[in-house]
Amino acid sequence: MLWLEHVSKTFNTGTINERKALIDAQLHIAPGEFVTVIGGNGAGKSTILNAIAGTWPIDDGAIILDGINVTGLPEHKRAPFIGRVFQDPKMGTAADMQIEENLALARRRGQKRGLKWGVTKAEREEFKEKLAILGLGLEDRMTSKVGLLSGGQRQALTLLMAALMKPKLLLLDEHTAALDPATAAKVLQTTDHLIEENQLTTLMITHNMKDAIEHGNRLIMMNEGRIIYDVSGEEKQKLTREDLLQKFSDIL
C-alpha cells in the first residue's frame, strides 16, 4: 500500500539552523493497517506525514502509494489518494463556507472541478445521513458557516471530509491534541468508527501513549528522524505504557 524507501529530508540545509528531520526512513504499510506514530518533539513524526502528503519535496528516496510513485507529485495531485486531518481544527475546514459546501468540496477530492453545481440535491441527502452518524446534530445545521462550530465539531467534520471519498491513506496529525479530554475521546471514537467502516489504511500521530496503545494495530516510535521501534499484531496488543516509557528512557 504505502512504501517509504530511504526517505530523507533536511531543513535549512547549509545554515546554522540545519536540521535532519528524516534520515533514511524505511516504512512499509500494508492495506488496512492502522498505524499509530509516537515520539518526542522534533522526532520527525509530522515530517514523515508531511513527506507523504507532499507538503514539500523530499531530498532523497521514494514514496510509493498504492503502486504509484508519488515522489514527484505536489500536494494537490496526491490529494486524490490521501485524506488528512490536521492538529489545528481551523486548518481542515473553510470557516467562511457552509457545512454542506465544505463536504461538497471534499466530495470532489481529486476530481475535475468544472461548471456543475457545487452542491447537488443528492449530495445534500448523502451528507445529512453521514453527519447524523457523528451524533453532533450537524445534520440540522447544514447551511451554517463552519466558523460557528466548536473545535471538536470542526475536527469531527474534518474527519468526515477526509474519509468521505474513501482515500487510500488517511493521515491524522495529532488531530485530538487541541481538544479537551472528553471531546478528544469522542473524536477518537469517531475516528475508529470511520476507519473501520471504510477499511482505511491510516497513519495517526499522537502524543498520548494511551491512545497510541489502545488504537490501531501497529505502532511505530520515532526519534531524531529515524523509526526506532516498530511493533504490530499480538505484540502490539500486549504493549503497555511501561514498555513505551522504557523505550523512551532507552533513547536518552
Next chain:
Amino acid sequence: MTSYLCAISFGNLVTRLPGGISQGLVWGLMALGVFITFRILDVADLSVDGSFATGGAVAVMLMIAGVPAWAATLIALCAGLVAGLITGLLHAKLGIPAILAGILTQFALYSINLRIMGMSSNQSLNPNRYKMVITMRNIPMAILIGVIISAVIIAILYWYFGTEQGSAIRATGTNNEMSLALGINTSNMKILGLILSNGLVALAGALMAQYQGFSDVNMGRGAIVIGLAAIIIGEILCDAIFKKGCNFAIRLAFVVVGGIIYYIVMVIILWLRLDPNDLKLFTAIIVAAFLAIPYLRGKSKNSFGWAGKRSLPYVEAIKNSLRKGV
C-alpha cells in the same frame, strides 16, 4: 456666506443626482471586480487601477477604428482578463506577494495603455459619430443599461461561485491549506480569480470611457480605493438591512449599490462647492474610517482601557478592607 448659500440650490442637486447614479453604477460594476479579489480571494489587487484604464483605452481605440461599441466593449473585457493573468502569474507562479504583483502590473499597464492610445494620454470619442453602449448624453438610458448590465453580471457571478470551480476559488480564499489537501490547485484558482476580477474591471473601464466620451491614461487612478469604498458601504448597508446576513446575490447587488451611494456622496460634495481636487482626500478618509469601524467596534467591547476602569471598584474594596484591618 450668503453668496455661498445662494449658489447652492436644491434644484441643482436634484438635476445632478441621476448623473451621479449612472456613474456610480459603472463604478459599482468595477467594485464587483474588486470584490472577487478583496473579499473572495482575500488579496488586495492593485492592478485594477491599470486595467480600468486599459478597458477604456482598448474600447475607445477600437471604436475609432470602426469596431461596433458592443464588440469593442467585449474585447476590452478580454484585455482585462489578460492583465489579470499577468498579475496572477507574477503572484502564483513567481511567488511575488499579491500587493506587489498588482503594483507591478499597474505600473507596466501605464506604458501599455499609452501605447494602446497611440502614445497619447487621452483619446476622445465624438458622441455624434459613434453609437455607444452607454453615454452621459442620455442619462435615463444610461441608468437603465447600467442596471441591466449589473444584473446580468451579478447573475453570472452568483451562478459561477456556486459551481464546483467557483467553490474551489472561494475555498482557496478562505483556507489555502485545506484546499491543497482536498486536491485543489490553489495557485491556478488565484490566477483564475485575478483574471475574472480584472476582466470585470476592464469592462467597467470600457463603459466609463464611452459614458464620458473619452479615455484617459489616468482614468483608473484610485479605482481600488473607490472599489473598496463601494464594497464597504454596500456591506454596512446590507448588514443594517438584513441583520441575519443575506445571500451571495444580494451581497453582490449591495456592492453596486455601494458604488452608487459613493457617487451620490461625491455629487453632494461637489454641490456643496467643495474643491473637486479634495475628493480623493475625502474618499481616503471615508474608506479608512469604514475599514477601521469593525476593528474599533471590537476594541470598544474588549479593551484594556475599559477593563482597567472596571477593575477600579475592586481595587477600592481591597484598599477599604485593608484599612479596616489596620
